[in-house]
Amino acid sequence: AIQMTQSPSSLSASVGDRVTITCRASQGITNDLGWYQQKPGKAPKLLIYAASSLQSGVPSRFSGSGSGTDFTLTISSLQPEDFATYYCLQDYSYPWTFGQGTKVEIK
Amino acid sequence: QVQLVESGGGVVQPGKSLRLSCAASGFTFSRYAMHWVRQAPGKGLEWVAVISYDGSNKYYADSVKGRFTISRDNSKNTLYLQMSSLRAEDTAVYYCGRDFYNFWSRNTYGLDYWGQGTLVTVSS
Numbered sequence: 001a002i003q004m005t006q007s008p009s010s011l012s013a014s015v016g017d018r019v020t021i022t023c024r025a026s027q028g029i030t031n032d033l034g035w036y037q038q039k040p041g042k043a044p045k046l047l048i049y050a051a052s053s054l055q056s057g058v059p060s061r062f063s064g065s066g067s068g069t070d071f072t073l074t075i076s077s078l079q080p081e082d083f084a085t086y087y088c089l090q091d092y093s094y095p096w097t098f099g100q101g102t103k104v105e106i107k
Numbered sequence: 108q109v110q111l112v113e114s115g116g117g118v119v120q121p122g123k124s125l126r127l128s129c130a131a132s133g134f135t136f137s138r139y140a141m142h143w144v145r146q147a148p149g150k151g152l153e154w155v156a157v158i159s160y161d162g163s164n165k166y167y168a169d170s171v172k173g174r175f176t177i178s179r180d181n182s183k184n185t186l187y188l189q190m191s192s193l194r195a196e197d198t199a200v201y202y203c204g205r206d207f208y209n210f211w212s213r214n215t216y217g218l219d220y221w222g223q224g225t226l227v228t229v230s231s
Contacts, residue, residue, distance in 0.1 A: 001169065034216060034217035034218075036152075036217075036218075038152075042223075043202055043221035043222065043223055043224060044144075044152065044202075044218075044221055045221075046207065046217060046218060046219050049207060049216035049217050049219075050214075050216055053216075055219070087151065087152050089152075089154070089217055089218075091215060091216065091217045094157065094166035095154060095166060095167070095168045095169065096142075096154040096157075097154065098151060098152045098153065098154060099151075100151050101151040101152070
């Protein structure tokens with residue numbers, strides 16, 4: 001199975017900060033990667049698909065980049081509603097695998 | 108609007124079986140592959156299984172292969188997960204999710220809709 005290594009596992013940031021989360025695949029996955037946001041007690045929500053495509057309805061402050069093995073999720077200006085846990089997911093081959101998650105907390 | 112509603116969770120003893128259901132509405136269920144994803148308490152997400160739109164293809168995580176069976180009834184717009192030989196480590200919230208499939212490009216892009224989850228607790 002493809003391993004997804006996500007970093008950092010947590011970070012503290014202030015409203016307005018630029019935040020970057022990375023995900024590395026154990027082998028090339030072209031651009032078959034998505035980013036999900038999960039708030040406590042809620043189901044995950046798709047933010048970015050195909051590494052860099054913004055899902056409908058998601059604010060433009062979220063962006064994704066990368067291909068092959070290295071991927072990045074960027075939040076350009078952190079808003080109060082963005083404090084959550086973020087996961088990457090490779091959908092290149094089964095079994096699909098998630099990164100370990102990054103918890104974004106208020107500084 | 109797309110809705111996915113899981114049910115069937117509860118407390119079950121180790122070694123026993125349980126069947127989860129996911130009722131779908133708001134879209135043509137028979138055109139989409141469907142997935143199960145789980146999340147142990149306080150832990151990250153783990154993909155569990157997928158079934159193709161017509162039930163002909165199924166894939167599983169290694170951790171559940173041989174113990175869990177995914178199935179669907181397109182006449183009832185319902186997805187199932189039959190879980191057997193349950194272990195303490197299967198304790199989790201189980202989510203069903205719709206495959207994000209683009210019919211024009213014929214590519215899949217993860218999961219675009221999720222249910223609210225159902226909690227399975229394996230304990231004696």
